[in-house]
């Protein structure tokens with residue numbers, strides 16, 4: 001990651017719109033320590049997180065200084081040096097499964113001070129990010145959201161989902177077959193250097209994953225100032241395959257039951273598997289702990305094979321399921337040709353986009369080997385399926401995790417003629433539900 005994010009020109013339309021409100025809109029110089037610290041503290045206040053300590057700020061600057069941080073200032077505010085609105089973005093690959101990826105514009109830290117809300121500042125920031133990314137040739141933007149009601153208006157659609165599970169481990173036995181490798185109990189600190197490499201291989205297997213930065217991993221391993229107090233509780237195990245190669249790991253903690261020493265709760269904090277064996281072995285390890293009666297795992301894939309790994313599927317309770325990764329397509333041909341398809345067919349996509357980036361009639365043609373071509377199309381579809389949809393629905397469909405039929409029934413897309421939705425669904429099918437295992 002380099003400073004080239006910061007070389008993306010600031011969007012002139014948003015600058016002018018915000019200037020109309022008496023606000024300045026500028027890319028922050030993150031080498032200016034005092035200014036960057038004020039930026040970060042403003043974000044943490046806006047998102048209702050605790051203020052960062054000097055040590056945490058130092059870590060933050062090292063971890064996030066590379067990203068493009070845009071700040072809005074109000075010269076009339078009492079503390080005029082503190083931004084009243086922020087957004088941070090960076091280029092990073094988004095996995096598409098099948099060892100494929102696409103360059104994406106990750107957008108984070110969207111915040112408007114409570115004193116400045118509902119006057120169009122977020123609109124200026126979001127539209128500015130999208131225009132800047134589009135102008136730089138980045139085909140897709142993405143974010144994770146605290147509220148699911150905000151970003152659809154700018155063409156984002158939910159594309160990867162997550163689930164939280166609670167498992168009553170005394171009510172089941174693990175039925176999944178034994179794996180040829182071994183699970184080792186290890187120190188979290190010792191595992192930390194291996195995590196990004198294992199995760200990179202895990203990410204190739206599924207759409208929706210985004211690589212985490214070092215600060216994220218340090219926090220996950222309780223090695224960052226902000227999470228260090230968790231270190232005594234954090235436990236780790238690693239799965240090595242039959243050749244001794246690490247293929248997965250789990251970070252977990254155990255909370256004691258108040259009165260029953262044999263009924264503790266184990267929380268899976270991060271379970272990462274680069275192979276099916278690693279996934280099976282690590283779940284087996286987690287579900288088979290003495291003195292534990294409940295396992296809780298959050299932010300897991302919606303198609304986690306847990307129910308099928310145990311004797312009693314009812315002991316596995318899905319306690320939440322929600323959208324997690326939102327995608328916004330900026331370049332239809334680049335986005336649609338980046339992934340593989342499950343069926344050879346053709347579909348004409350009539351896409352509407354209020355910001356104009358994706359608007360058009362596009363012919364998507366796929367071949368038996370799964371590759372695709374996309375061209376601008378007009379007129380007779382010549383036997384191709386025909387789908388009319390908004391750019392947010394196309395973003396939802398890109399990774400294959402959103403059912404085409406559900407969007408059709410809900411009126412989010414329309415068929416040109418009966419059967420078009422089913423044909424498009426067959427093309428988009430993926431073997432594993434897209435999943436993003438972190439927040440960004």
Ligand SMILES: CC(C)(COP(=O)(O)OP(=O)(O)OC[C@H]1O[C@@H](n2cnc3c(N)ncnc32)[C@H](O)[C@@H]1OP(=O)(O)O)[C@@H](O)C(=O)NCCC(=O)NCCS
Pocket residue numbers: 046047110111112113116117118119120121122123124144145146147149150153
């Ligand atoms: C959410 C937030 C960024 C909105 O900023 P804002 O400057 O008030 O938003 P704008 O005035 O530009 O509003 C743009 C549109 O979004 C809508 N909107 C704003 N906040 C919304 C919310 N929380 N829920 C639903 N709609 C919202 C506005 O009604 C407006 O709708 P329109 O399409 O009819 O114009 C701001 O309230 C905030 O920082 N909240 C706390 C932090 C947060 O939630 N950040 C988002 C992290 S994912």
